Amino acid sequence: MRMPRRLFLRQSLQVLAVLGMAGCDRLSRAEWFQQMLSAGEGLSRTAHKALLPRATMAQEFTEADLSPRFRSNGTSNPENPAYQALAANGFRDWALKVDGLVANPLQLSLSQLRAMPSRTQITRHDCVEGWSAIGKWTGVPLGRVLDVARPRPEARFVVFHCADPMEGPGSVQYYESIDMDDAFHPQTILAYDLNDSALPIANGAPLRVRVERQLGYKHAKYLSRIELVESLDRIRGGKGGYWEDGHGYQWYAGI
Numbered sequence: 165m166r167m168p169r170r171l172f173l174r175q176s177l178q179v180l181a182v183l184g185m186a187g188c189d190r191l192s193r194a195e196w197f198q199q200m201l202s203a204g205e206g207l208s209r210t211a212h213k214a215l216l217p218r219a220t221m222a223q224e225f226t227e228a229d230l231s232p233r234f235r236s237n238g239t240s241n242p243e244n245p246a247y248q249a250l251a252a253n254g255f256r257d258w259a260l261k262v263d264g265l266v267a268n269p270l271q272l273s274l275s276q277l278r279a280m281p282s283r284t285q286i287t288r289h290d291c292v293e294g295w296s297a298i299g300k301w302t303g304v305p306l307g308r309v310l311d312v313a314r315p316r317p318e319a320r321f322v323v324f325h326c327a328d329p330m331e332g333p334g335s336v337q338y339y340e341s342i343d344m345d346d347a348f349h350p351q352t353i354l355a356y357d358l359n360d361s362a363l364p365i366a367n368g369a370p371l372r373v374r375v376e377r378q379l380g381y382k383h384a385k386y387l388s389r390i391e392l393v394e395s396l397d398r399i400r401g402g403k404g405g406y407w408e409d410g411h412g413y414q415w416y417a418g419i
Contacts, residue, residue, distance in 0.1 A: 236366035303355035
C-alpha cells in the first residue's frame with residue numbers, strides 16, 4: 165500500500181530530527197553536504213513543479229475536521245515595542261506596506277484588507293517539527309493585493325517582512341519569500357481570521373500569510389511589509405528566509 169505523501173514527509177522529518185540529536189549537525193556543516201542538499205532542493209523543486217502544476221490545490225477539509233486547538237509555534241507575542249503599541253490599540257493604526265518592484269505602492273489598513281474580496285479555506289498546517297493542525301482561515305488572496313500593486317515585469321519573488329524579532333528585542337526580524345507562481349496561487353492568502361474569529365496574537369495577528377502547498381515556516385506571521393524583488397541575493401543572507409539563511413532549511417518547502 166502506498167504511503168500518503170504528507171505522512172511520509174512527517175515521518176521523514178522525525179527521522180531527521182533523531183539524526184540531528186545524534187550528532188548529524190557536524191555533517192550539516194560540511195561544505196560538500198550543503199552543496200548536495202542545495203542540488204537536491206533544486207531537483208526536488210523542478211520535479212514538484214513538473215508533477216504538480218501551478219493550479220494544483222492543497223487538500224481542503226470540513227469544519228468537522230478542525231483541530232480542537234490550533235497551536236502557536238515559534239514566536240507567540242513579539243518582543244517588539246512598535247508591535248506591542250499597535251496591538252494595544254487593536255491594530256487600528258497598523259498598515260501593510262506593499263512596495264519594491266511595483267507600479268503602485270500600497271499602504272493598506274486592516275479594515276481595507278477586510279473590505280477586499282476574501283477567501284475562506286480549511287486546510288492542514290504541516291510543521292517541519294513533525295506536528296500538524298487543521299484550521300479555518302479567512303483572508304484576502306495575495307494575488308488580489310498584487311493585482312492592485314501592479315508588479316513590474318522583472319519582479320520574480322515576494323518577500324514577507326515581519327514584526328517578530330527572532331533572537332530577542334532588537335534582533336533580526338522574521339522574513340520569508342515565495343515565487344510569483346505561489347504568490348498568485350488561489351490558496352495563498354493574507355489571513356486575518358482563524359476559525360471565524362480575528363487572528364489571535366499567538367497565531368500571527370493582525371495578518372499572516374498562508375501558503376498551503378508549503379511547510380509551516382513559509383507561512384510568515386505578524387506581517388508588516390511585502391516587497392517584490394527580482395532576486396533574493398540582497399535579502400539578508402541571500403537564501404530567501406530566516407531559517408534558510410542561517411539554519412540550513414530549504415527555500416522551497418513544497419508538500
